[in-house]
Amino acid sequence: MSKDVLVEIKNLKVHFPTGDSGLFGRSKQVVKAVDGLDFTIRKGETLGIVGESGCGKSTTGRAMLRLIEPTEGEVLFEGRDIMNLRKGDLRGLRREMQFIFQDPYASLDPRKNVASIIGEAFKAHEKMSAKERNERVQELLGLVGLRPEHVKRYPHEFSGGQRQRIGIARALALKPKFVVCDEPVSALDVSIQAQVVNLMKELQQKLELTYLFISHDLRVVKHISNRVGVMYLGAMVEIADKQDLYAAPRHPYTRALLSAIPSPNPEIRRERILLQGDVPSPVNPPSGCRFRTRCPEATERCAIEIPALKDVGDGHMVACHYR
Amino acid sequence: MEQVLEVKGLKTYFYTEDGVAKSVDGVDFTLSKGKTLGIVGESGCGKSVTSLSVMRLVSEPAGKIVDGEILFNGDNLLAKTEKEMRDIRGNRISMIFQEPMTSLNPVFTVGNQINEVLKLHQGMTTKEATLKSIEMLKLVGIPLPEKRVHEYPHQLSGGMRQRVMIAMALACNPALLIADEPTTALDVTIQAQILELMKDLKERLGTAIMLVTHDLGVVAEVADEVMVMYAGRVVEHGAVREIFAKPMHPYTQGLLKSIPDISEEVEFLETIEGLVPNIYEMPAGCSFAPRCKHAMDACRERQPALTYDGGHKVRCFLYGDASEGEVG
Numbered sequence: 147m148s149k150d151v152l153v154e155i156k157n158l159k160v161h162f163p164t165g166d167s168g169l170f171g172r173s174k175q176v177v178k179a180v181d182g183l184d185f186t187i188r189k190g191e192t193l194g195i196v197g198e199s200g201c202g203k204s205t206t207g208r209a210m211l212r213l214i215e216p217t218e219g220e221v222l223f224e225g226r227d228i229m230n231l232r233k234g235d236l237r238g239l240r241r242e243m244q245f246i247f248q249d250p251y252a253s254l255d256p257r258k259n260v261a262s263i264i265g266e267a268f269k270a271h272e273k274m275s276a277k278e279r280n281e282r283v284q285e286l287l288g289l290v291g292l293r294p295e296h297v298k299r300y301p302h303e304f305s306g307g308q309r310q311r312i313g314i315a316r317a318l319a320l321k322p323k324f325v326v327c328d329e330p331v332s333a334l335d336v337s338i339q340a341q342v343v344n345l346m347k348e349l350q351q352k353l354e355l356t357y358l359f360i361s362h363d364l365r366v367v368k369h370i371s372n373r374v375g376v377m378y379l380g381a382m383v384e385i386a387d388k389q390d391l392y393a394a395p396r397h398p399y400t401r402a403l404l405s406a407i408p409s410p411n412p413e414i415r416r417e418r419i420l421l422q423g424d425v426p427s428p429v430n431p432p433s434g435c436r437f438r439t440r441c442p443e444a445t446e447r448c449a450i451e452i453p454a455l456k457d458v459g460d461g462h463m464v465a466c467h468y469r
Numbered sequence: 470m471e472q473v474l475e476v477k478g479l480k481t482y483f484y485t486e487d488g489v490a491k492s493v494d495g496v497d498f499t500l501s502k503g504k505t506l507g508i509v510g511e512s513g514c515g516k517s518v519t520s521l522s523v524m525r526l527v528s529e530p531a532g533k534i535v536d537g538e539i540l541f542n543g544d545n546l547l548a549k550t551e552k553e554m555r556d557i558r559g560n561r562i563s564m565i566f567q568e569p570m571t572s573l574n575p576v577f578t579v580g581n582q583i584n585e586v587l588k589l590h591q592g593m594t595t596k597e598a599t600l601k602s603i604e605m606l607k608l609v610g611i612p613l614p615e616k617r618v619h620e621y622p623h624q625l626s627g628g629m630r631q632r633v634m635i636a637m638a639l640a641c642n643p644a645l646l647i648a649d650e651p652t653t654a655l656d657v658t659i660q661a662q663i664l665e666l667m668k669d670l671k672e673r674l675g676t677a678i679m680l681v682t683h684d685l686g687v688v689a690e691v692a693d694e695v696m697v698m699y700a701g702r703v704v705e706h707g708a709v710r711e712i713f714a715k716p717m718h719p720y721t722q723g724l725l726k727s728i729p730d731i732s733e734e735v736e737f738l739e740t741i742e743g744l745v746p747n748i749y750e751m752p753a754g755c756s757f758a759p760r761c762k763h764a765m766d767a768c769r770e771r772q773p774a775l776t777y778d779g780g781h782k783v784r785c786f787l788y789g790d791a792s793e794g795e796v797g
């Protein structure tokens with residue numbers, strides 16, 4: 147494994163039981179939320195993950211931190227396979243890998259004030275006097291742009307943007323190396339989004355953080371990421387340096403996705419590729435290439451053979467038979 | 470040009486335990502046949518309340534339209550009885566709500582729900598209505614409409630439900646369609662389909678559309694005019710090209726700059742510092758003043774009026790006489 151890789155994912159699968167049994171009630175049906183992912187995240191970079199609702203972005207992020215148990219596969223963090231860790235060792239790992247949630251309203255306990263929301267992390271992990279703890283909380287609040295007097299307040303007394311800052315402070319409390327950010331700005335207004343995105347970039351530089359940044363906002367992802375991966379129905383269809391990906395997308399799905407971004411400049415009108423139909427169910431994904439039912443270029447081969455994710459040059463990876 | 474809607478000095482307030490929320494506080498605009506007006510602005514600035522006011526669906530008794538006129542084809546809607554409004558809603562004026570699942574009834578088939586509208590307003594028989602429903606579903610691009618018409622909302626995807634909502638809203642060929650965040654809950658590829666559909670319908674049927682959205686990209690794609698709201702007031706209004714090329718109000722300027730630009734690389738995004746003011750404690754003077762880089766003394770004391778500059782309207786003292794305007 148090369149030195150600058152921080153996280154490596156190999157053949158990650160997460161299948162959820164549906165509760166419905168299959169035809170004739172013989173086998174339980176499963177939702178193949180994530181179905182065989184391979185990718186790496188380099189030290190200090192931001193890897194963006196995009197894709198339509200239900201394609202498995204959150205599930206991937208959660209499985210990487212074992213917030214949900216993967217069905218199969220390996221997650222190597224600094225070369226150690228975290229799938230084999232016992233509960234006790236997992237706790238140590240949580241110091242290094244943290245999670246920022248999408249919903250700034252639901253992810254903070256309404257009965258706790260800011261001091262205990264942020265201070266909680268230290269309680270579990272570090273022997274610290276109350277005074278030391280308080281100092282650290284103050285330091286963190288300053289870091290995310292909140293004021294010292296905010297420690298005594300409760301979540302409902304803050305705006306969405308401020309709550310997201312509290313969530314970020316909590317995630318950074320234990321000085322993690324790696325943070326999974328699941329739609330951290332999606333619930334915020336455009337003008338507040340920009341404040342939080344800037345803050346996350348600034349903190350990344352200051353604290354040498356590595357991010358997995360999940361979002362369905364293709365503009366925000368382009369801005370914050372170094373590389374971007376595109377998921378479709380539980381699989382990675384393309385992953386590349388962001389400049390490459392946005393300037394010259396290779397996979398037919400990525401092309402359609404990028405062409406669908408409404409441009410805030412009325413003078414710029416891109417040629418739009420309109421996809422037909424809807425995303426199929428992850429319970430019965432199409433055979434062969436999962437995208438074939440909506441792909442304008444699909445052939446017979448696409449229904450039979452699963453296209454592998456392969457390097458088409460300079461680390462630009464694409465899963466399509468015709469690239 | 471044929472004017473479909475004219476809103477003058479609209480004020481809609483909510484009387485709550487915390488005080489009076491002046492959610493819409495003096496809004497004026499007009500909308501012509503076949504045109505789309507995009508309404509944008511920060512969460513809570515009064516976009517939905519403006520839409521609901523036009524439909525006369527503001528939740529009473531807490532909410533009340535306290536002043537203004539809403540002229541629909543020259544007729545003042547505020548003078549109508551509830552019964553008269555029921556004849557207009559879903560017929561001459563239709564609304565698509567933000568969350569399609571909450572506005573479709575889960576226990577009736579899609580066909581039943583569209584039929585209901587047609588029977589009520591057009592006096593059709595069930596048979597006629599069903600044929601028309603199928604035609605509407607086809608119009609909005611739902612595959613196999615003869616089959617889908619008999620299905621329930623939960624059997625459809627989010628994108629299809631949104632199309633059903635549009636089909637239902639357009640069933641009686643309304644003169645005015647109000648769409649409140651019609652694509653916010655949808656994925657970009659589905660959003661693209663719906664926006665194409667709306668553009669097409671506007672051209673074919675000449676429907677006037679009020680499109681509420683927080684996505685400036687969506688506005689740039691489909692609207693002819695944009696109205697930017699801030700804290701219950703219109704701060705800027707003009708043709709789409711004008712506003713995107715030459716935004717005048719500092720809030721609009723900040724809003725446009727804070728969207729990441731796909732074709733450019735910058736280290737940090739431009740931001741509008743600070744927060745929207747608390748609705749119960751509106752600042753005296755310009756409500757944007759506490760966040761505005763250009764604020765002058767006058768801005769903190771007086772309300773700037775909405776002034777014209779060749780069809781482009783703006784509410785800001787940078788473009789007019791700061792000695793004018795209302796105090797407080």
Ligand SMILES: Nc1ncnc2c1ncn2[C@@H]1O[C@H](COP(=O)(O)OP(=O)(O)OP(=O)(O)O)[C@@H](O)[C@H]1O
Nearest residue numbers: 162177179198199200201202203204205206362428
């Ligand atoms: N706990 C669960 N049990 C069963 N199915 C689940 C569970 N969590 C997720 N799924 C399913 O797995 C698939 C992937 O879900 P996931 O939340 O990862 O998608 P996503 O890409 O994050 O979507 P979104 O953009 O809407 O957040 C979906 O079909 C979802 O319904």
Ligand SMILES: Nc1ncnc2c1ncn2[C@@H]1O[C@H](COP(=O)(O)OP(=O)(O)OP(=O)(O)O)[C@@H](O)[C@H]1O
Nearest residue numbers: 483490492511512513514515516517518519528748
């Ligand atoms: N029923 C109500 N009772 C009290 N206040 C209300 C009520 N409905 C709306 N408001 C207030 O009126 C203001 C305008 O609300 P509105 O729903 O129009 O905002 P909006 O611009 O549509 O925002 P969003 O983008 O979040 O949908 C808000 O401050 C809101 O809290």
Ligand code: SF4
Nearest residue numbers: 435438441448466467
């Ligand atoms: S493999 Fe076939 S179906 Fe899949 S994206 Fe490529 S051309 Fe389309």
Ligand SMILES: [Mg+2]
Nearest residue numbers: 203204205328
């Ligand atoms: Mg998700």
Ligand SMILES: [Mg+2]
Nearest residue numbers: 516517518649
């Ligand atoms: Mg609204």
